Amino acid sequence: MDEKKQIELLMGNEAIGLGLIEAGCQVAAAYPGTPSTEILQAVIDRQQQAVEPLHIEWSVNEKIAFEVALAASYTGKRSVAMMKQVGLNVAADPFMRTAYLGVKGGMLTVVADDPGPHSSQNEQDTRLFCLQGRVPVIDPASPAEAKQLIGAAFELSEKYEMNIVLRPTTRICHSRQNVALGQPLELSRHADFKKDPARWAATPAFLPALHRKLNDNLAKIACEPDWQPRLTAGDGSYGRTALVAGGIVYAHLVDLLDELDLAGRIDLYQVVMPYPLNPDFKRRLEDDYERILILEETYPVIELQLDHPGAAGKQTGAVPREGELSPDVIYTALAAFLELPPPAEQPLERRGQRPSLCPGCPHRAAFYSIKKCFPKGIFPSDIGCYTLGMNLGAVNTVHCMGACISQGAGFFQSYRQDTSEFPTIVVSIGDSTFFHSGIPALINAVIQQTRMIVVILDNATTAMTGGQPVPHMGIAAGGRPTRAIAIEPLVKASGVDFIECCDPYDNNRFEQLLNQADAYIRSPEGGVAVIISRHGCLMDPAVRKGQETATIRILDSCIGCGKCVGAFECPALSLDTERKLALVDQDRCVGCGCCIPVCPVNAIVKEAKS
Amino acid sequence: MKQQIIVSGIGGQGVLFLTRVIAQVAVDRGLPVLTAETHGMAQRGGTVLSTIKVGNFASPLIRTGQGDLGLLLWDDNLTVHRTLLKSTGTILLNSEQTGEGIRLDAAKLARELGNAVLLNLILLGRAVREQAIFCSAEECVAAIRKLAPQRFVEQNLQAFQKGLTS
Numbered sequence: 001m002d003e004k005k006q007i008e009l010l011m012g013n014e015a016i017g018l019g020l021i022e023a024g025c026q027v028a029a030a031y032p033g034t035p036s037t038e039i040l041q042a043v044i045d046r047q048q049q050a051v052e053p054l055h056i057e058w059s060v061n062e063k064i065a066f067e068v069a070l071a072a073s074y075t076g077k078r079s080v081a082m083m084k085q086v087g088l089n090v091a092a093d094p095f096m097r098t099a100y101l102g103v104k105g106g107m108l109t110v111v112a113d114d115p116g117p118h119s120s121q122n123e124q125d126t127r128l129f130c131l132q133g134r135v136p137v138i139d140p141a142s143p144a145e146a147k148q149l150i151g152a153a154f155e156l157s158e159k160y161e162m163n164i165v166l167r168p169t170t171r172i173c174h175s176r177q178n179v180a181l182g183q184p185l186e187l188s189r190h191a192d193f194k195k196d197p198a199r200w201a202a203t204p205a206f207l208p209a210l211h212r213k214l215n216d217n218l219a220k221i222a223c224e225p226d227w228q229p230r231l232t233a234g235d236g237s238y239g240r241t242a243l244v245a246g247g248i249v250y251a252h253l254v255d256l257l258d259e260l261d262l263a264g265r266i267d268l269y270q271v272v273m274p275y276p277l278n279p280d281f282k283r284r285l286e287d288d289y290e291r292i293l294i295l296e297e298t299y300p301v302i303e304l305q306l307d308h309p310g311a312a313g314k315q316t317g318a319v320p321r322e323g324e325l326s327p328d329v330i331y332t333a334l335a336a337f338l339e340l341p342p343p344a345e346q347p348l349e350r351r352g353q354r355p356s357l358c359p360g361c362p363h364r365a366a367f368y369s370i371k372k373c374f375p376k377g378i379f380p381s382d383i384g385c386y387t388l389g390m391n392l393g394a395v396n397t398v399h400c401m402g403a404c405i406s407q408g409a410g411f412f413q414s415y416r417q418d419t420s421e422f423p424t425i426v427v428s429i430g431d432s433t434f435f436h437s438g439i440p441a442l443i444n445a446v447i448q449q450t451r452m453i454v455v456i457l458d459n460a461t462t463a464m465t466g467g468q469p470v471p472h473m474g475i476a477a478g479g480r481p482t483r484a485i486a487i488e489p490l491v492k493a494s495g496v497d498f499i500e501c502c503d504p505y506d507n508n509r510f511e512q513l514l515n516q517a518d519a520y521i522r523s524p525e526g527g528v529a530v531i532i533s534r535h536g537c538l539m540d541p542a543v544r545k546g547q548e549t550a551t552i553r554i555l556d557s558c559i560g561c562g563k564c565v566g567a568f569e570c571p572a573l574s575l576d577t578e579r580k581l582a583l584v585d586q587d588r589c590v591g592c593g594c595c596i597p598v599c600p601v602n603a604i605v606k607e608a609k610s
Numbered sequence: 611m612k613q614q615i616i617v618s619g620i621g622g623q624g625v626l627f628l629t630r631v632i633a634q635v636a637v638d639r640g641l642p643v644l645t646a647e648t649h650g651m652a653q654r655g656g657t658v659l660s661t662i663k664v665g666n667f668a669s670p671l672i673r674t675g676q677g678d679l680g681l682l683l684w685d686d687n688l689t690v691h692r693t694l695l696k697s698t699g700t701i702l703l704n705s706e707q708t709g710e711g712i713r714l715d716a717a718k719l720a721r722e723l724g725n726a727v728l729l730n731l732i733l734l735g736r737a738v739r740e741q742a743i744f745c746s747a748e749e750c751v752a753a754i755r756k757l758a759p760q761r762f763v764e765q766n767l768q769a770f771q772k773g774l775t776s
Contacts, residue, residue, distance in 0.1 A: 009630070009637045011647075034650035119650025142644070142668065175670040176630070176645040178637045254668035259676070327673035343674070352657025352690040353620050385654060464651065571655045587717065587726035588622075 010179040012143035012172040016110060017042025018049075019150035023106075024185035025080050027055045027072035029065035031436065032465035033084030034119035035173035036112035040082055041466075044478040051184045056477045058468050061401070061436045062087035066094050066109065070163075073107040074200065075191035078154055082110040085124050086400065090437070092133075095163075099134045100210040101199055102161040105189065106154030109135075113169045115297040116324040121383065121400060123322065125299035126167045127274045134214055136221050137165040137275050139247040143177040149272070151185070152226060160217045169297055171248040171324075222276040229281055234266040238338070242285065245295040246271040246302060252327045253295060256334065266338075271296075277305045293318065293337040297325050312337050357388045359572040360544075360590035362535030363428075363457050366504035367394035368568055368598065370426050370455065373514045377424040378411050380404040382438075384430040385464045386457050391569045395428065402437030404429050408452045409445040416451075424518050425452035431487065432462040432470045439490060445528050446495035451521040453514065454530045456487060459537040467539060491530045498529035505535055507597050538590060549591035550606035554582045558603040568598045611641065612665030613744045614672050618691045619683030621653035624730035627757070628681065629660035631734065634753035635745040636664045646670035657687060661694075664744055679742050680711075681733050700742040704729050712740060719772055728769035735773020747774055 010018065017039045020028060030040035040056065047054050055072075059065035062083040069079040083091060088111050095109065111129075114120040130137035138153055140146035146168050157164045198206045221227070229244070243266060245253045250270045257263045267289070271277070274296070285292055285308055294303045294313035300321075303313040312318035312333075319325070319333045331343045357364045367389040370379065381387060381395035382404040389395035397407055408427040415422040429438050434456050442454065462468040469475040474484030491499050498520045502510045510533070517529035536543035552572075560580025564573050572589035575582055582603070596604045615632060619625040629645050636643035641664050648658035661672045677695040682688055682703035688710065695701065701711030706718075714736060716729035731754065737743040738750060745753075750770060758766045 007637060007640075009633050009643070038649075118648070118652070171646055171670060174647045174649050176633050176643070176647070177670075178641075178643055248669065251669035252671060256673065259673070327669065327671050331673065352687055353655070353684075355621065355651050355654040355656030358622075358654060385651075387651070388654060587721070 006181050007178050008181055009176055010143060010147075011038060011174065011176050012146055012168055013038035013174070014042040015143040015147035015177070015179045016150065016166070016168065018046055018179075018181070019147035020080055020108075021046055021050050021054070022182045022184045023151045023154050024052065024078050024187040025054070025154075026052060026077040026189070027069055027079040028082070029057045029059045029068045029080070030082035031059050031062045031065055031087055032462050032468045033087050033112075034465055035114055035170040036082055036084045036087070036110065037465040037468070038173070039110060039112075040477070047478065049184060051186045052188070058477045060471060062091040063094060066091040069107060070094060070098060070103065073103040073105045075105065075193045077105040077189050077191065078107070078187065079105060080108045080110060083112075084120065085111055085113045085126050086121060087111070088126060088129055090401065095135070096133050098163045100207060100214055101202060103157060103163050104161060104194075106157035107163045108150070108153055108157065108166055109163055110166045110168070112173050113167055113298065115169055118170050121398070123298045125297070125301060126165060127301040128299045130165050130167075131275045131301060131305075134218060135163055135165055135275075136218070136273060137167050138227075138272060139167050139274050140172055140272070141247055141250045141270060143172055143175055144179045146172055147179055156221065156224065156227070160221060162217060162221075167247075169248055218276045222278045223280070227273040228278060229269045229271045232264070232268040232270075234268070235264060238266040240288065240290040241338075242267040242269060242289045242292045243295070243334075244269045244271060244285070244292055244302060244306075246274050247297055249295045249297055249325045249330065252325065252330050253334070256327055256330055260340070262338075271302055274302050275305070277302070282306055282308075291337070293334065295319060295325060295330060295333065298322070354391070355388060356391055356569060356571045357385060358538050359570055359588050360538045360592040360594070361385070362459060362504050362533065362538075363389060364392065364568070364570065365507060365535075365594045366455060366457060366510065366533040367392045367428070368594075369504065369507050369511045369514060370394050370428070371567075373511050374424040374426060374518070377426050378408075379426050379428065380407040380411065381428045382430065382433050384433055384462075386428055386430055389428060392567065401433055402429070402441055405438050405441035405445055405454060408454070409441070409448055409450040412450045412452050413448070422451065424521075426514075427452060427454045428457055429454065430463070431456060431458040431460065431472065432468070434487065435471050439494065442491065442494045442496070442528070450528055451526050452528060453517045453521060454528060456491075456530060456532045458487060458532050458534045461537045461540060463537045463539060467537065487532060496528050496530050498527070499532070500530075501532040501534055503535050504533045505592065505594060507594070544590065547592070549609060550593055551586075551609050552584050552589050552591055552593065552595065552604060552606055554584060555603040555605060557601055558582050558599075559601055561600065563600060564595050564598050564604065568595055570595055611744060612667070613663075613679065614677045615662040615664070615679045615681065615743065616672060616677050616691055616694050617660040617662065617681045617683070618687040619658055619730075620687075621655045621658050622727075623683045624727050625658050625660055625683060628683075628730040628734060629662060630757055631731075631750065631753045632662050632743070632745065634757055635749045638749060638752060642666060644670035657684075657690060659691060679737065681737060682711075683716075683730055683733065700740070702733055702737050702740070702742065704733060712736070714776060716773070719776060720769060723765065723769055723772065725765070728765065731766055731769040732773035732776065735770045736776060737773075739774050
């Protein structure tokens with residue numbers, strides 16, 4: 001067989017997914033979230049390569065994914081839970097206790113961080129989370145390395161019976177590289193849960209001993225030879241000076257040193273396992289170097305542990321404390337540290353075009369109607385494509401998965417204390433987010449007698465992350481048919497009496513329902529009103545194909561007021577300010593016609609498609 | 611051989627597909643390659659950027675002023691991403707207007723083929739014709755055949771050919 005067939009172009013997330021299959025992982029559970037999503041998708045796409053049974057699931061949330069993988073590990077099999085960095089907050093409860101109780105079969109938690117952030121609500125650092133949770137964490141510097149470390153990480157997990165975290169960042173997850181393929185391991189394990197209540201159901205009486213064991217394990221893991229910082233020695237040009245870096249930042253630094261002709265001239269350490277760090281490494285840096293530059297994303301985790309008297313890093317202000325450490329940022333820090341001339345060219349700080357809901361997106365139609373009906377309303381919203389409802393002024397708060405319903409309730413309680421008049425609160429939440437963590441919040445809102453409108457934006461998919469299945473569609477990971485759990489009975493069982501469903505493309509009916517809901521929440525028997533805004537996601541080709549489409553034209557009677565561009569904000573519409581005329585970009589327009597009722601002079605018309 | 615390439619556009623224009631085609635050519639030729647791509651919210655019509663580094667590199671990101679070639683699918687992005695390229699770097703862009711770089715109305719050519727999204731491969735064809743990119747026409751055709759969904763292969767190849775001859 002020719003050698004070339006063993007190399008494939010893989011995205012970091014695909015490399016990790018394939019690495020999991022090759023390492024004999026048998027249970028893989030995840031909740032989608034950028035930049036982690038494609039890992040489980042890769043496991044789904046390549047499951048036929050597994051040589052043993054493999055259960056794959058899109059769990060309802062990250063806590064559930066973690067607990068499913070955890071119990072699978074109790075039976076002696078290899079398992080993995082996968083999520084984005086803020087997903088670990090959702091899974092924090094079982095994650096923290098697992099450090100004490102441990103695992104049996106190898107268990108990895110893959111948590112993808114998002115320095116920048118590019119597509120997240122914060123820049124939290126999973127390595128620091130691991131330091132607090134006392135969980136070993138691995139920080140790969142390339143897609144190929146991420147894949148290569150997975151087998152060894154499972155072995156480490158089994159040797160110490162501990163959960164191990166693999167922390168890729170966006171630039172690993174969403175980079176592609178030529179990656180070597182391997183043969184999947186055949187472990188021939190059979191589920192064998194050995195009952196041990198002192199461990200798996202440990203009461204406080206057992207925890208001091210478990211805590212002691214955890215501390216002993218961490219001390220030993222810190223000294224594991226395969227996981228030590230790797231030194232590329234310099235030629236002595238820069239005596240008693242070293243560079244210390246981890247993750248993708250190490251890779252940026254390698255290229256930069258090459259570009260500056262500094263490769264092999266200064267001692268360079270790659271920290272592969274940033275926690276726990278070997279105390280000998282710390283001592284060695286103190287003894288051998290007067291000055292070290294520490295480069296890491298996003299928090300000073302290595303820097304905190306090293307506590308080196310000659311350190312330059314985030315704590316000393318030598319490296320920016322926030323944002324991605326791009327090659328340009330690293331150049332500036334390195335030049336200052338080594339007293340090189342500062343970089344000649346400064347990167348331009350321009351963000352370009354802002355993202356926007358797609359042309360034809362049903363959320364846009366829903367948001368336009370919400371804003372139109374309640375110009376003075378308060379609009380808590382949530383995590384997903386529909387966050388972009390901000391562009392229409394119909395999203396006022398975005399916090400974390402499921403927060404909008406509880407925040408809506410909090411707004412109501414606070415306003416209601418002051419006066420019997422309260423603003424109309426319209427919460428918007430996507431279908432996947434509703435299942436993830438919206439249901440307990442809805443029950444809470446009902447029992448606390450909240451009066452507000454909850455719009456569930458049901459587009460039948462997890463759109464933002466690329467269309468993962470949702471529980472009400474009756475489809476599980478990889479298209480496997482399963483029981484569908486409908487939204488309406490869940491809402492009803494949560495104690496909601498006002499439930500309506502409407503396609504937001506039908507703006508008249510949708511607005512009528514919004515007004516009815518407003519009357520209901522203000523009536524003596526009123527409470528929470530739920531409207532399900534139901535229309536499939538336009539990213540799904542079947543939805544596009546299944547709906548009527550027309551050619552949208554602007555008549556000469558257009559007055560150039562810009563309402564369709566500003567208030568409706570469809571990317572297919574723009575304004576020619578000189579000619580005072582709205583324009584339709586026919587390449588982008590999907591012909592849904594939702595913009596037609598927006599025009600105050602009826603200058604937007606549709607014609608049959610030619 | 612070392613080449614640093616940027617592919618710039620807005621979400622939905624086929625920046626990712628073009629990135630994969632170019633990287634696949636490198637893999638097929640046995641060259642090391644790294645790309646960095648924009649996924650997530652920016653894909654909803656926002657500015658997206660891919661970087662491709664062919665040859666012996668460790669990092670997928672391109673530092674300011676280091677890019678050899680820019681393929682710009684959205685001409686407004688020139689002001690945003692120009693600084694990534696060397697002052698001597700080659701710029702190819704889809705544009706109806708005149709200005710810096712090699713310009714062609716690739717969107718118009720793509721529409722003639724039935725879909726504006728094909729402009730990504732028209733631009734690639736032109737880059738090959740200009741010998742601005744490390745790939746040969748045959749290598750690009752092989753990569754397109756490998757990566758395009760079956761029913762779009764012919765249309766994609768037509769677009770590439772159009773770029774090659776435009």
